[in-house]
Amino acid sequence: MRRMKNEIEDEMLPNNMTESQLNDEGNGGSDSKVVLKKGPWTSAEDAILVGYVKKHGEGNWNAVQKHAGLLRCGKSCRLRWANHLRPNLKKGAFTAQEERLITELHAKMGNKWARMSAHLPGRTDNEIKNYWNTRIKRRQRAGLPLYPPEVCLQAFQESQQSQSTCGVNGGNKVHHDMLNSYEIHDAIIDSMKDNQGISPYVPEPPDISDYNNMLKGLDSSQYCNFTSSTSPNHKRLRGSTMPFLGSSGMSRNVFYPFDHIQVNACDKIAQSFGMQSPLDHGPSLHSSMCYSHSLSNGNSSTSKPTSEAVKLELPSLQYPEIDLGSWGTSPPPPLLDSVDDFIKYPTPISAMESDCSSPQNSGLLDALVYQAKTMSSSKKHNSDEISNSSTAILDHRADSSTLNMHETEWEDYADPVSPFGATSILNECPAIANANSLDEVPPDQTFNGNIVKLESADQVWTPNSENQTMSVLNITWPDILLDEDWLQQDSDNGTNQTIRTDAMSTLFGDDLATDYKHMTDGTSKSSQVWGFGSCARNHSAFCLSRV
DNA sequence: AAAGCCCACAACCGCTCCCGA
């Protein structure tokens, strides 16, 4: 069918081309009147493109239209060449070996299709992407985990290995992957051992925009003396990637307690890097918050309207078909309500703000960007006005604003590659992270004024502001430890439990791992109880703190 | 046989980065 259509177009193409070419040339090369063709490529077009590339080589794709008379935009030409016409392309189904490799690569890289394709000669990123998306759907339907356990474990071990073999100060060229966790790891452990911090879980929805605002604002390493790597990954935060996040089948009714872990470690971390404690910049800040990387399985959507809030959080083919009404034994979803409330009822903010455009029907990210704007402009308003607000949004904003101080850590540890990198928020709200409006908010200012006041009014738990300045560090927890299947298997098979506990031990120390074990097997008698909760409808972001 | 659904694939779109003027 498609072939027939193309053949018909082949026959028609020369005339069209001639006419367009004449128009093009007659207008002095102006593209304004040239209607570029879309849709499937014809063999004639392919021939033209191949001939052009043979003659001129790759690149300068926009010149193809001008010089070869191909009525295709440069992007289309490049794509056609890269995906179909260039030599050495391997066509046909993926081999088992390739599939295995893709799985492993995705576990490590996430949706970095181009990078993955570099490991698969003859395969294009588009091919891999399509394969992965269909694979995800298949496995979701089959109720299979996205990654085989051995792949998860391998990635975990590799991550651990990379952390242990590469220190933060190992050189200027330390890759971001390597920078990812080493020091922060120690800091976390130390902090968790030293700080029997009181940090009950408070199910507050994260303010992603504020968080990204924080990240953006602190990009100048305000609080950080060492320079982060110049990894491309660092620059390109668009890729929403969350390796190890479970597929739909696993995430239904799953309580992922450790996806994100919050630790009162900011001071430790800051000190470990020779940084000034960011807490010096502001009043006491609590850690009772969590951050949802709302797009647990790696895709983000930036264009869906607000009315599709659910789809916003679960866009794309990789999204689970979550029963939104069932949360099993997980904590009640105030977060969800709140987030949804924010999506649905931005009115309080918009009523408060006059110089920001309302998100209204423009989608979650728009709403978040809007919220960031609002946050910025909220500085213009007196504190009473804000503190009197009872909206959850403001609560969230206040909470999340406290994270501004930790941006350095996030920024420098953010690693799209490592399963343990703090990538999720960065990657999953790229539009926000790059929103111009966010640049307007100096991070330090965020700590002052209204937001802080607001926080003091709304926070559920307040640390000792003098000596026990609490802070938050979220760690992206590998879902290998969170997988529903694993949890389910615990009752009759201790193997996975052991693996997870070992992993916990590696990451947090034996005592905490023991706590974790007790918690998961329901035998917790420890006086130290893990508090955790869900942060978003996608079930993937949870906070953990010791209470 | 027809309709509906699902799947795989190709292509497009929006965004970002890079680089040269």
Place this chain on the structure above:
DNA sequence: ATCGGGAGCGGTTGTGGGCTT
């Protein structure tokens, strides 16, 4: 320092084929 074009990347959509009912 700024701007604009080129290029690349990742997400999304459109379409045709195959299968099922």
